[in-house]
Amino acid sequence: MSQLLPVLVLAVFVIIFGVALLWISSLISEKGRPDAVKGESYECGLPSDTSGSTKISIKFYLTAILFILFDIEIIFMYPWALTYGDFIANGFGLYILGAMSFFLAIFIFGLFWEVKSKALEWE
Amino acid sequence: MWEAIGFYALAIFLIYFAFQTITVPNPIHSALYLVLTMVGLSAAFFNLGAQFIAGVQMIVYAGAVMVLFVMVLMLFDLKAEIRAFSQGLFSGGLKVMSAALLAGLAIGAANSSVAILDKPVEAARAPADVTRQLGLLLYTKYLFAFEALGLLLLVVAVGVVAVSRIRGGTHAQR
Amino acid sequence: MGTDAFEVGVNFAKMVAIFLMMVQIVPLLVWVERRGSAYIQNRFGPNRVGPLGLMQLLADAIKFLTKEEFIPERGYPFLFYLAPVVAMIPAALAFGAIPLSMPVNVEAFSMLGQHWGPYVFKFQSYEIGIGIVFVLGISSLAAFGVLLAGYGSNNKYALYGALRACAQTISYELAMGLAIVGVILLFNTFSFSEIVTAQSAPLNFAFLGHKVEWSVLPNWGIFYQPLGAVILFSAMFAEANRLPFDLPEAEGELVAGYHTEYAGFKFNMFFIGEYGHMLVASALMVIFYFGGYTVYPWLTPETAPKIMAPIAGLMGWSTTSTAVSLLGALLLHVVFLTKIVFFLWIFIWVRWTLPRFRYDQLMDLGWRKMLPWALLNTVVTAVIILVMRHPWGG
Numbered sequence: 229m230s231q232l233l234p235v236l237v238l239a240v241f242v243i244i245f246g247v248a249l250l251w252i253s254s255l256i257s258e259k260g261r262p263d264a265v266k267g268e269s270y271e272c273g274l275p276s277d278t279s280g281s282t283k284i285s286i287k288f289y290l291t292a293i294l295f296i297l298f299d300i301e302i303i304f305m306y307p308w309a310l311t312y313g314d315f316i317a318n319g320f321g322l323y324i325l326g327a328m329s330f331f332l333a334i335f336i337f338g339l340f341w342e343v344k345s346k347a348l349e350w351e
Numbered sequence: 352m353w354e355a356i357g358f359y360a361l362a363i364f365l366i367y368f369a370f371q372t373i374t375v376p377n378p379i380h381s382a383l384y385l386v387l388t389m390v391g392l393s394a395a396f397f398n399l400g401a402q403f404i405a406g407v408q409m410i411v412y413a414g415a416v417m418v419l420f421v422m423v424l425m426l427f428d429l430k431a432e433i434r435a436f437s438q439g440l441f442s443g444g445l446k447v448m449s450a451a452l453l454a455g456l457a458i459g460a461a462n463s464s465v466a467i468l469d470k471p472v473e474a475a476r477a478p479a480d481v482t483r484q485l486g487l488l489l490y491t492k493y494l495f496a497f498e499a500l501g502l503l504l505l506v507v508a509v510g511v512v513a514v515s516r517i518r519g520g521t522h523a524q525r
Numbered sequence: 526m527g528t529d530a531f532e533v534g535v536n537f538a539k540m541v542a543i544f545l546m547m548v549q550i551v552p553l554l555v556w557v558e559r560r561g562s563a564y565i566q567n568r569f570g571p572n573r574v575g576p577l578g579l580m581q582l583l584a585d586a587i588k589f590l591t592k593e594e595f596i597p598e599r600g601y602p603f604l605f606y607l608a609p610v611v612a613m614i615p616a617a618l619a620f621g622a623i624p625l626s627m628p629v630n631v632e633a634f635s636m637l638g639q640h641w642g643p644y645v646f647k648f649q650s651y652e653i654g655i656g657i658v659f660v661l662g663i664s665s666l667a668a669f670g671v672l673l674a675g676y677g678s679n680n681k682y683a684l685y686g687a688l689r690a691c692a693q694t695i696s697y698e699l700a701m702g703l704a705i706v707g708v709i710l711l712f713n714t715f716s717f718s719e720i721v722t723a724q725s726a727p728l729n730f731a732f733l734g735h736k737v738e739w740s741v742l743p744n745w746g747i748f749y750q751p752l753g754a755v756i757l758f759s760a761m762f763a764e765a766n767r768l769p770f771d772l773p774e775a776e777g778e779l780v781a782g783y784h785t786e787y788a789g790f791k792f793n794m795f796f797i798g799e800y801g802h803m804l805v806a807s808a809l810m811v812i813f814y815f816g817g818y819t820v821y822p823w824l825t826p827e828t829a830p831k832i833m834a835p836i837a838g839l840m841g842w843s844t845t846s847t848a849v850s851l852l853g854a855l856l857l858h859v860v861f862l863t864k865i866v867f868f869l870w871i872f873i874w875v876r877w878t879l880p881r882f883r884y885d886q887l888m889d890l891g892w893r894k895m896l897p898w899a900l901l902n903t904v905v906t907a908v909i910i911l912v913m914r915h916p917w918g919g
Contacts, residue, residue: 246610267598307486406658414665
């Protein structure tokens, strides 16, 4: 708790700060009259056309999912990097490098395959 | 004592967020509540001294998985879904089933944590030490599981690309 | 946050001060950006209001405050208002975990008829044991502010901008995470202050199991991780959505990206978030690769109080060890800020020098160039560290 409490306090403080800023600026700011044309979403002056579903390239989803997978692999390297020095100091350097090199080989193969399969290509 | 107070305060918030996640009709709001749940869970891990797990929870779940969820949900036109899931027998049934599942999980978790409660409490270690211990265990005792996980992630990556290539299903006619 | 009222009060004041420091650096940086861009493009820039145009900042702030409140009709007001507040949180929380100088030792003293014990105040909002992972995790939440803005305004351009920003941020997060693995391999710690302490020493490393020390150069990370530093710094540009990676707000294609519908102070709060990210990025670069708040052999936590002690005496201030420690910490803080300002200037310099990427080039660079190079950096670092540190003799 001793380490978590200041983080929470700062988060609450930032939220209060932000809300207070919004509130103050809404007090001071000029009050505009509602206007049908002004309230429209901005689409470079043309009558807005935001209705209906937007079609998005599947590449965005693919990127996000691949990111999750690679991110997990990278996260697993963090404790490895942290304990690497300890393993070497105790004479298990070759063991820990070997253990990781298999994992890294899978990672590199995966990345290589993704590049080859053109999944990461944005024409 | 402060740990306990923090834990129960966080737990109340967490349960509220999780409850909102499954009861709010708008999928976007539901996903945003799930984000809050994930962040709160990370804070709970942090509070319990598992700092690295808290960081992983934050990076992988809150920062990656939930970004994907929110991104996908925001890009669909969800008006029909909002209507379908806010009322009606089907949606009510789903809610009851979710509640039952949640209750089952809670009872199961409580049951299995009774055994943990009986164990003697170990002396608290410095947070960096806990992460070091985790690393030492992960790359020695659980090495096989670790490598298997690498392979599993590779399979998933290949599967994702394969699925994204399929031309069929509901979008075949477009 | 502390054991008694004094400690809690100081810690809270410190936290607020560091947050406000992050907020007030925004107008200054905007001024530097406008004057700097004018200098680069052979223009004058703002020079009418006050000396060197410095009062322009105040004029801008007042104008931001008096702008009309506007919510797009189709938008979702709650999410629309929530987004700028959420955009500020990750940068503020991440900046709080970064040590800005050495700790200040306060000796026991009496005040208000009470004795207050000796304290050690860290020169940061809070110290987290797993500093690096904490900062990475918090900054990965930055995507939500952008997504909320895009969805809350319910505008095509805003939505596309948010989508692009998200895809780009997550793509470059991989290269960034991998570049940091090299730093952790080198120093074997997650804690920022331990990394800085390791760098306030002469260049020393193990050479095939023997200790080698070379006292000409400081023990900075840049000498071990030049490739990692380049990758990390480039990825930071993409994380902060700065040119040449500012595709989310490419005005030729998307008007202004996710803040198309924002004006006034709400827009300004997005700016606070963006500049806060730049600040965190510069601070990380300085801590990982450029010795943090130390410059060995002149300015280290050992020498700083010795330098400041005669100055404190000269100014007629008391030369108690509390005052000397505080002055020493302030000196090192100035050193840290100087280094940070250098990197912030590079951010601005690059923005006004390089043109913008195309979207496919951006994704290509992130996934097919920087990620493999970062992987190579990790592998080479691991192998070299093993060869160098392994106790070959026994």
